[in-house]
Every structure is written in structure tokens, then in C-alpha cells.
Amino acid sequence: MQTTTFELEAARWNAAPTFQEWLPTAQKNHELWEAVYRHAAVPDEFVARAVQVGGPWHLLVLSEDWCGDAVNSVPVIQRLVERVPGLDLRIVGRDANPDLMDAHLTGKSRSIPVVMMFGADFRELGWWGPRPAELQRWVLGPGREMTSDERYKEVRRWYARDHGRTILDEVVSMLERGAEAFDP
Numbered sequence: 760m761q762t763t764t765f766e767l768e769a770a771r772w773n774a775a776p777t778f779q780e781w782l783p784t785a786q787k788n789h790e791l792w793e794a795v796y797r798h799a800a801v802p803d804e805f806v807a808r809a810v811q812v813g814g815p816w817h818l819l820v821l822s823e824d825w826c827g828d829a830v831n832s833v834p835v836i837q838r839l840v841e842r843v844p845g846l847d848l849r850i851v852g853r854d855a856n857p858d859l860m861d862a863h864l865t866g867k868s869r870s871i872p873v874v875m876m877f878g879a880d881f882r883e884l885g886w887w888g889p890r891p892a893e894l895q896r897w898v899l900g901p902g903r904e905m906t907s908d909e910r911y912k913e914v915r916r917w918y919a920r921d922h923g924r925t926i927l928d929e930v931v932s933m934l935e936r937g938a939e940a941f942d943p
Contacts, residue, residue, distance in 0.1 A: 767881040772817060775849035778837040785824035792824065796834035805927040806842045812931075812938045814845020817877040821853045821860055821888075827911060828890045829872040835923035836874060836930055846934075865889055874930060876937040884937030891925040894918075 776784075778796075785792045818840065822829040833850070840846040853860050853871045863873045863886055870889035877883055890898070894917050902910045 766883065767817075767819065767875075767877055769881055772819065772849060772877070772881060775819065775851045778833070778840075778848055778850060781850045787825040788827075788830050789824070791830050792834065795830055796837065799835045799838040799923055801835070801838045801842055801927060802924070805839060805931050808931045809839060809843040809846065809934055812845075812934045814843075815879050816846055816884075816934060816937070817879075817881065818846065818848045819859075819875045819877060820848060820850045821856060821863065821871050821873040821875075822850055823853050823871060826871050827914065828870075831915075831918040832872050832874075832888075832890065832923075832926050835926050838923075839927060839930065863888070874933070876933055878937075878941050884940055885933045887930050887933045890914075891921070891929055893925060 782792060782796070818836065820829075820833055820836070822833055824830075837848055840848045851859065853869060853873075859875075860869050860871075860873070863875065864870075865888070868889075873886055873888035875883055875886045889895070894914065897917070898910065898914065902913065905913065
């Protein structure tokens with residue numbers, strides 16, 4: 760998790776679609792988005808940890824429908840939100856929100872997805888992305904030696920083996936740290 764001091768306008772949050780509103784608009788990889796969402800499951804241990812955090816917390820996701828990491832992450836996070844009272848998730852496009860993206864760069868890269876945690880006052884408390892830390896290390900290390908097609912296949916295998924557990928652990932950890940840092 761990284762931190763910034765970004766403050767979001769409530770109107771911007773309210774204008775952003777929920778996952779359920781956004782999903783039908785996904786033109787690229789639509790079937791994959793739906794399949795990952797349909798099969799995503801959140802183990803009780805992550806629900807219990809997230810419930811302990813309390814709320815309300817707003818999760819704003821920077822994404823695009825073509826992004827392979829987003830299609831493997833965002834549906835899993837949405838399933839967590841569905842099981843935890845006090846969590847709400849909205850999605851905005853990376854390319855339509857350059858100010859948000861520029862405040863959440865991975866190095867110099869505009870990598871997505873980015874999941875930002877906001878308190879009830881819409882002050883940012885942390886962010887996660889663009890992929891699980893273990894996978895990011897692999898992509899930036901040994902994965903660089905592969906063609907993009909080979910790398911994408913390995914990334915998809917990693918996500919399939921992991922079943923969203925690492926994403927859930929890292930996002931719930933972000934929630935825990937953000938809630939500890941929250942000072943209304």
C-alpha cells in the first residue's frame with residue numbers, strides 16, 4: 760500500500776458507476792470479466808478481517824476494460840465488498856481521470872488497476888495496485904525476458920493458481936492500515 764494526500768470530491772464519487780453498473784459497459788474481455796466475477800469467492804477469513812475494520816470506507820478503482828490485471832483483480836475485490844458492510848466500490852476510467860492516475864503512478868508507469876481507499880470525508884487513506892506484490896516482482900524480473908504473449912499466459916496462470924487470495928490479503932491489509940491511520 761502506498762499513501763497520498765488526494766482528496767476526492769463527493770460529487771465525483773457519486774457520479775462513478777458501481778461494479779454492477781460498470782460491468783455491462785465493458786466491451787473488451789466482457790466474457791472474461793463476467794467469468795472471473797462469477798467464479799470469484801472470498802474466504803471467510805478475509806471477510807472477518809475486513810468486518811473488523813468497520814466503515815464506512817469508499818474504494819475507488821481506476822481501471823479500463825482491456826486490462827488483464829484489472830479483470831483478474833476487480834471482480835475479486837467486488838465480491839469482498841458484497842460481503843462486508845460499510846464497504847462501497849466505484850470504478851472510473853484511467854484515461855478519463857489523468858489527475859487520479861498521475862497521483863498513483865507505479866514508478867513512472869500508468870499501471871492499473873489502482874484501488875484507492877477513502878474515508879467518509881473522501882480523504883485518501885491508502886492505495887493498492889496494479890497487481891499483487893509477488894506477481895509484480897516476477898513481471899519486473901524474470902517476466903521481462905519473455906514475449907508479451909508468453910508473459911500474459913504466465914500471469915493468467917498465476918492468477919488462476921492464487922484464486923484471488925493474495926489480492927484479498929493485500930487489499931484487506933490496506934483497509935486495516937488505512938483505518939488505523941484515519942483521524943476524522
